[in-house]
Amino acid sequence: MSTFERLLTGWDGQQVAVRYDTEFATWMFIGVHSTCDGRSGGGTRMAVYSAPEDGLADALKLSAAMTRKMAVCNVSMGGGKAVLAVPSLPTGEARVELLHRYGEFIGSLSGLYATAPDMNTSERDMDTIGERTEHVFCKSVEKGGSGSTAPDTAVGVFHGIRASVEHALGRDLDGVRVLVQGLGAVGSRLAHQLSAAGAEVLVSDVNAERVAASGLPAVDPAAVIGTECDVYAPCALGGTITATTVEQLRCRVVAGAANNQLASPDLADRLHERGILYAPDYVINSGGVLHGTGLELLGWDQPRLDQALRGLGDTLLELYADNGRSPVHAAEALVARRRAR
Ligand SMILES: NC(=O)c1ccc[n+]([C@@H]2O[C@H](COP(=O)([O-])OP(=O)(O)OC[C@H]3O[C@@H](n4cnc5c(N)ncnc54)[C@H](O)[C@@H]3O)[C@@H](O)[C@H]2O)c1
Incomplete structure (x- = not known):
């Protein structure tokens, strides 16, 4: 079976739009995993x-994870995700031109897919895309958008960690040792929020400047998995929990911002067998979706959004109620119920 066949036959989504831009040697993939009200x-x-x-x-x-996040957040949209596979990260005029072409591609789908920032795309990039299509969330506030999702994603993860610690350890965050892996837009904010709440925060990043700027005790990036802590918070890349690393973890809780933290779904059960509480990633990191859709679609103000972010902790506690198996099963059931509705 070709890679193409393997990927598409193994995916339960709706459709994929593909464009290759010759001048920029860039592949554009838009995965429409599901739609709700056609979006x-x-x-x-x-x-x-x-x-x-x-x-x-x-x-x-990633588009499949977005469908789950939309369901968790109870938003009338399905999940989609796009990738711009570039030969190198463009800057200046070239970046603007590429994003304009990409905006036209999104526009050609007539609202089937609306975009937002993700890895290596910012609210400024959304402003640029927005010059070619209206189907864009999280443009800068000056351009009428709701701005970066990262601060609210961090707040949601903070509430999720607090709830997870309450369930697994029966205590508040004071003195709890949390290892934050990745000090980017989300992880750096999260580390400081945890620290302010009294947690003993360890940090790790491949970018030494970010580690130094945090002023927090550092762990070598290669040593993160085996470091003893109460909470391991993956906030860098996905897939850090593999069949090998799941056996090496020395923590009681895995709860962080990264998408697709488990290299394969069965690892949720292995974490459970090892007595490690796993906060399903698409639940704990859905603060960004609450930010974009709450502020731009549902007309929420910041207090209403803050309430919804705190609610992520309550949602996790509900998922944890069934102690007999991984919370991923309860999360999948919640998604199925909401999607059926
Ligand atoms: N930004 C959001 O609103 C949002 C929402 C949901 C999920 N997420 C996910 O959360 C994660 C973090 O998002 P972000 O916006 O902070 O990304 P970011 O790109 O700003 O930060 C990622 C950080 O991880 C570091 N990093 C990369 N490889 C590493 C490694 N091996 N060890 C340690 N550090 C490493 C990078 O140097 C960088 O500082 C990503 O997986 C993202 O997909 C983000």
């Missing part, structure tokens, strides 16, 4: 891949 939504990831099919694989997998 799907999710971010655009810009990255260098060793092969275009790796970009397609990312778009497909």
